[in-house]
Amino acid sequence: MTITAESLGKLKYFAGLEPQQLSNLPQLFKEKAFVKGQTIVAEADINENVHFVSSGVVKVFKTSSEGKEQIIKLIRPGESFNDIPVFNPGPSPYSAQALGNTLIYWIDKKDLLGLMRNNWAVTVNALSAVADQSRLLLQLVEDLSFKNVTGRVAKILLQHSTPGPEGTPRLTQYEMAAMAGTAREVVGRSLKALEDSGAIKLEGHRMIISNKEYLKQLAGLN
Amino acid sequence: MTIKPIFDQEKCDGCGLCVTVCRCGALEMQNNIVNIIEVAHCGWCMDCELVCSTGALQCPFEIVTLDT
Incomplete structure (x- = not known):
């Protein structure tokens, strides 16, 4: 398991970056392997790292006080989760759990904001990812409410x-x-x-x- | 005969996510193709169907009415 420019280039946040730009990124990331059922992010935790699925699949969900679970989304290779606390300070709004054996990369808030400041493509990609999530959540609100x-x-x-x-x-x-x-x-x-x-x-x-x-x-x- | 998830090889893109989430070892990859093994303990968790983005794996329910 080694984070490479090539593996980071497969993440949606970094789509469109030149190989030379990607080559500077691996040092900013950390990685960890999770096994099936393991919690990656717990709802209400303070965690200001954007996470990326390199391989495997992650379930993000909310749990009610009675233990009922609502799946928000499945995060597949190349996609991100826990973006919200990075752009809007506060606890993680949902939990994330590995559905199978999963390899996760993450970058902390300070490093990501630095990348966005210096690279317009990363900024647009990050906005696109967050907007995708907003659209999905609005659809879920519509379905559950109306x-x-x-x-x-x-x-x-x-x-x-x-x-x-x-x-x-x-x-x-x-x-x-x-x-x-x-x-x-x-x-x-x-x-x-x-x-x-x-x-x-x-x-x-x-x-x-x-x-x-x-x-x-x-x-x-x- | 054991009931197994339905697999459509033409739709499969070989991503292997279904194999990583299978709880009972019913799925395996052979030469980049998913193979469904006869497993009596498939609990119909539907995780393989859930993670399949191409619709290649399906876990349909037989809907039965009890005579009441």
């Missing part, structure tokens, strides 16, 4: 629970999300809510509707 996703998911489950001519229909969470006009993460939350309420049971690849009347009520079919 759409009755649980009702829509309930209706989808009822519509697809009758065996068709070729056997029992099967649906992925992505397909349900596309049907409900929302993100997979929001469908996952709705299915968890339905499971907690006893309306459905998840047994491996089988989703058992155990309270059809309640699902009908949620779907507005009563």
Whole structure:
């Protein structure tokens, strides 16, 4: 594991930089390998380092006081997380956990701001990354605030629970999300809510509707 | 027969993220191609589907109604 100009050039923050500009960067970064399930950043911690996924995948999420989890985004190779506390001082707004074996690079606030001061491309790339996150969060706000996703998911489950001519229909969470006009993460939350309420049971690849009347009520079919 | 995630090789870009997140060892990479091993303990966690950015791996649910 060695941070190189080439590996940093694959990060979105540093896209478009000349090889000579990249060659000065490795000394500003640190790296650490995380194993599956390990916490990289904990919500409310004071951590003013922007993190980058070099390999693997990271889940960023918020957890309610009751322990419910809302996935904000999956961070894939080349992408960044924990950018917010660098540009807006305060604690980390979410937790980040390695979903598999993951290699993370990070740079501290002072060094990143220095790079941005001297390199317009890095500044634009950083703004683009933060704007991407803002857009995603606004979509999530819209989905969670204005759409009755649980009702829509309930209706989808009822519509697809009758065996068709070729056997029992099967649906992925992505397909349900596309049907409900929302993100997979929001469908996952709705299915968890339905499971907690006893309306459905998840047994491996089988989703058992155990309270059809309640699902009908949620779907507005009563 | 064990139910396994559905894999579409044509959509797979060989990134290998699914293999790194698989909790039960059902997935492995062979010559840059994902291979799904018959594993009885696949708990249908759907992490492989979650991290797959190309839609090559799918974990569909069979939706069954209990007679109530």
